[in-house]
Amino acid sequence: xxxxxxxxxxxxxxxxxxxGSSSSAYGIYALGGNWQGSETLELRxxxxxxxxxxxxxxVLLEADxxxxxxxxxx
Amino acid sequence: MSKTKMLTIVFACILxxxxxxxxxxxxxxxxxxxxxxxxxxxxxxxxxxxxxxxSSTNRWxxxxxxxxxxxxxxxxxxxxxxxxxxxxxxxxxxxxSSPTDPFNATISGTSDAELRLLTVEATENSTAMSNNNxxxxxxxxxxxxxxxxxxxxMENILSAPRIEECEFIxxxxxxxxxxxxxxxxSFDQLPTGVRxxxxxxxxxxxxxxxxxxxxxx
Numbered sequence: 001x002x003x004x005x006x007x008x009x010x011x012x013x014x015x016x017x018x019x020g021s022s023s024s025a026y027g028i029y030a031l032g033g034n035w036q037g038s039e040t041l042e043l044r045x046x047x048x049x050x051x052x053x054x055x056x057x058x059v060l061l062e063a064d065x066x067x068x069x070x071x072x073x074x
Numbered sequence: 075m076s077k078t079k080m081l082t083i084v085f086a087c088i089l090x091x092x093x094x095x096x097x098x099x100x101x102x103x104x105x106x107x108x109x110x111x112x113x114x115x116x117x118x119x120x121x122x123x124x125x126x127x128x129s130s131t132n133r134w135x136x137x138x139x140x141x142x143x144x145x146x147x148x149x150x151x152x153x154x155x156x157x158x159x160x161x162x163x164x165x166x167x168x169x170x171s172s173p174t175d176p177f178n179a180t181i182s183g184t185s186d187a188e189l190r191l192l193t194v195e196a197t198e199n200s201t202a203m204s205n206n207n208x209x210x211x212x213x214x215x216x217x218x219x220x221x222x223x224x225x226x227x228m229e230n231i232l233s234a235p236r237i238e239e240c241e242f243i244x245x246x247x248x249x250x251x252x253x254x255x256x257x258x259x260s261f262d263q264l265p266t267g268v269r270x271x272x273x274x275x276x277x278x279x280x281x282x283x284x285x286x287x288x289x290x291x
Contacts, residue, residue: 006261
């Protein structure tokens with residue numbers, strides 16, 4: 001079975017993460033995919049707040065995943 | 075036969091066939107047992123189990139009346155071609171008690187089915203909803219996980235849910251005996267060619283303040 005990206009789109013969604021000093025908190029935790037670099041993760045109107053903890057993570061994607069920001073013309 | 079008569083017959087046939095198609099969706103109503111959430115949970119589990127042979131041509135709706143439905147032991151396993159519909163968030167609540175395994179989910183999803191209009195809680199178990207190699211639809215569901223040190227609003231393994239207008243609340247306890255982990259939505263692997271979507275939703279993970287095991291006073 002070939003594996004692809006774990007998350008395809010997140011739209012109009014709010015993520016608030018406030019973990020404590022001894023906790024690990026993740027809004028979206030996505031691992032174990034096999035991103036090749038040609039997939040599209042569509043984020044639209046997504047608000048992510050992570051506060052008060054070094055272990056509070058809004059969105060965690062697997063290692064070596066890069067998120068690039070491009071201007072989009074519609 | 076006149077052209078008008080022919081058109082009338084064709085139109086009548088179309089109407090008849092569409093009414094037959096809609097009649098193939100059957101509804102099972104689940105009612106709570108007043109004052110007895112566990113008996114209500116048993117009613118729910120039995121109602122779902124007793125639906126005969128759901129399929130793409132024999133679709134069913136399990137409609138759950140207002141109340142608290144407390145399952146025992148294991149997750150409520152959804153079935154393909156059976157949508158589960160509550161009476162609203164905070165109005166119909168499903169939870170799991172006395173889990174046979176603390177990592178049991180309250181509800182286990184499936185493909186070709188939708189879960190909607192209810193609250194799913196994990197208070198004694200780790201996970202409100204788990205999906206394993208399935209692609210369910212979820213609409214207007216509130217997931218609350220506040221059970222164990224490792225908590226999931228939704229755990230997906232090889233699964234691509236379509237999540238719309240849902241709320242995920244994961245509350246971490248004060249950690250007196252070690253670290254705690256909270257996940258709003260987790261994904262672990264996904265085959266190519268399927269899409270996982272989170273639309274118009276809110277994910278909140280909070281808590282987990284350190285609490286001294288032996289506080290000095």
